[in-house]
Amino acid sequence: MNFYRQYSLIIGLSVLVVVLALLLSSSDIVFSSGVAFLDADLHGPSVNEVYVETRMDLGNEEHMAAFPLQMGDWVGYDEDTAEWEERLGADVTILRGYTAPGIYRPVHFLVLRSRTSTSFHEPRLCYPAHGYNITEDGKDQVTITHADWVEEFSNISIPLEKLIVEKVTDDGKLERLVVLSVYVKGNQFATDAVTMIRIEKRILDNGSYEDTVNVEKAFLTEAIPLMFVPSEKDGWNPIVSELAGWGIGGYFIIVGLVGIPIGIIVYPRVRYARRPVEDKSYFNQ
Structure with missing residues (x-):
């Protein structure tokens, strides 16, 4: 004593x-408000994150299976997830190809979740490991104009990670892809889990990079509002x-x-x- x-x-x-x-x-340290944010950076903070509330459990395969196969003019089909789970070291909750009138090559839509960001194979590491060369690595954004988003908020732009990769295929042809990714992060004090939404589309042999990016962004403007609603981050x-x-x-x-x-x-x-x-x-x- x-x-x-x-x-x-x-x-x-x-x-x-x-x-x-x-x-x-x-209060975010202890209490999770259910608010997540979309970010173009897997690691570290970003000044361009957009706060959202999720409409569905992105880590639940059954919930994600209910994601619409048809969105406006877009019609989807399921693809095999085994290869991508091995590639990316994460659980794939959805992998689909979507086409629309005038879109001759599908947009590949991938949602996968990892328990920790450190075990996550981000695209800039994954594609070179499978023979692709990165010809452009940068940032982009897509403005969501869906009615649910512009009713209370206007000019909301989702930050995107953008890669352009290419490789020569076995038949000697040059394959060029545009890859857009965004990461969904939540209360990082409560969980290290991270979800990646990735869009991939092949550039047509006679097509342009800009046209491919515009097609992918058009798809995202339909898909994002079905997964999230915008949310204002409260002050301190x-x-x-x-x-x-x-x-x-x-x-x-x-x-x-x-x-x-x-x-x-x-x-x-x-x-x-x-x-x-x-x-x-x-x-x-």
Whole structure:
């Protein structure tokens, strides 16, 4: 007890600082609001992320199987996922080809989920590993004009990672692909899981890069609103405000958390102050 009595003030103040820092921290650290964001960067922060709420469980194959095979003029068909699961080291929840009138080569639509971003084979690593050369590596964006998105928000642009890759096939032909990707991230304090949405389309032999990108963006403007709704990121919302919103139970938690360090400081002083002054034996403990 001598150590505790001597250092109780320091211990209590240290715990109080930790508690106050926790209570004043963003509630996103502990409480997941169900809001995710779309980002063009797999690793690290981005200044262009777009906050959304998901319409479906992107990591659930059954939920994703219900994703429409027909979206406007687009008609899809399922493709084998085994090869891509091996390529990308993640669980493929959907892999489809979609075509539309005038679109002679399909847009390949892939959604896959990995438990951690470190085990994820991002496209700029995956394609070279399978014989492709990257001829362009950059960023792009697509503006969503769907009615559900523009009703309350306008000019929302989804950031995209863009790759142009090429390789010579076994029959000696040059195959060129445009690959657009976006990553879905949630509460990174609660989970490291990340979902990638990837669009791939082959550039026609007599086609242009710009035409291929425009086709892919047209597809995304149909697909994205079926998966997400836009959400405004709230301002700084500390944990103490979140707890206070729970009512009396939240206030009890706040009082309890603050009371712990105060108790550490006060208890030894109250306890030893009650001892008779003439009884000095406890000073020698």
